[in-house]
Amino acid sequence: MTLTITTATATRRGTRPHNADNSAVHRLPGTGMVAAALVDGIGNSPDVVLFSRTAAEVAARVGARRGALLGILAAAEMAAAPTTVQVDDGVAVVAVTNAESGTTSIAWTGDARIYGWTGTSLIQRSTDQTMGTWLREWGGTAVTLHRDNRPDETVTVEAGARVLDDYARSALGRCSIATVPLCYVRDRVIILTSDGAHGQIRRTTLEALVQDHHADPYALADAITAAAMTGPDGYRDDATCVVLSITG
Incomplete structure (x- = not known):
């Protein structure tokens, strides 16, 4: 039986001039592969925005074809440069779901996160680098x-x-096949977040949002990005969320 994969994305600019978060979703035609990527650009400029947008698209398109790990590594080539050269960079997460098996491969570099909803609890599936x-x-x-x-x-x-x-200990420009973790999960709801989302929402609040909206990926993505709080210094980071809902 082929499962149904519904994807939803939401983003909210922080207090800086540009939203340097970007995400992309790609469904590989003729297959059951659906890939989602989120890239949080390092810095805040039009060039960083362009980098994160393109890197997310590359990660999603390659990920749907070759898996989450190679999606990350393909996007990393955009930030590859000699150590003496400053180039745009970012952290990233990729999730690739197979609609035939219901299995999702996940990979990441840096401190963007991947959560899974088990049906009763929210589990952080990635480890912040x-x-x-x-x-x-x-x-x-x-x-x-x-x-x-x-x-x-x-x-x-x-x-x-x-x-x-x-x-961050690692980012796209500093990652390799040896530093990018690869895992497989079977959660029916997969949530990708930039640190401006999970880092500025209390864990109890995040769990409550997922409990309330896990059946509606669009409402869930919107609720998570809207819940990101402004810090005591008045700063709020860009907040982005991608949800993959697997049903059937």
Whole structure:
């Protein structure tokens, strides 16, 4: 039996002049393969917007043909350059669902995320590739922070990790086949988010939104992007969400 895959996307510009998030969905004609990609561009300029838009399209089109991992690596070629050359870059997630089997391959680089809804609970299927995540895994019990214009400060690993959560350890321009995780899941609702969405929504709020709207991917994508909060400093990041709903 061939399943039905419904996709929905939503995005909201943050407080900066440009929305550097972009997403793309591609259905490979004649097959049951549907790929969704989300790229969060690093920086905020028209060039970064163009980069993220094109990279998302490349990742989705290659992903539908060759799988999520190769979709990421194909988009990464757009940011490939000698280390001495500054080029546009971004973080990315790709999900490719096979309508024949109901299996979804997922791959990512950086701190955009992929969630799965099991029918009863929301599970984060990706792992953030950030310095904060690295510190939680390898940092011991305490860490000393060296920050410009501030005295050195020794804090708990968790407090230090929260400071470093905004620093990506990997992006498209720095990823390789050895650094891009590839997993297979069978969740019936797959959710891709930029960090401006999941990073500015309380986990309990996100779970409640998915509980309320998991049967309506359009409402869910809109609700997640609308829920992103402005920080105490008045800053709000671009927020983007892609939902794949698998039914049948």
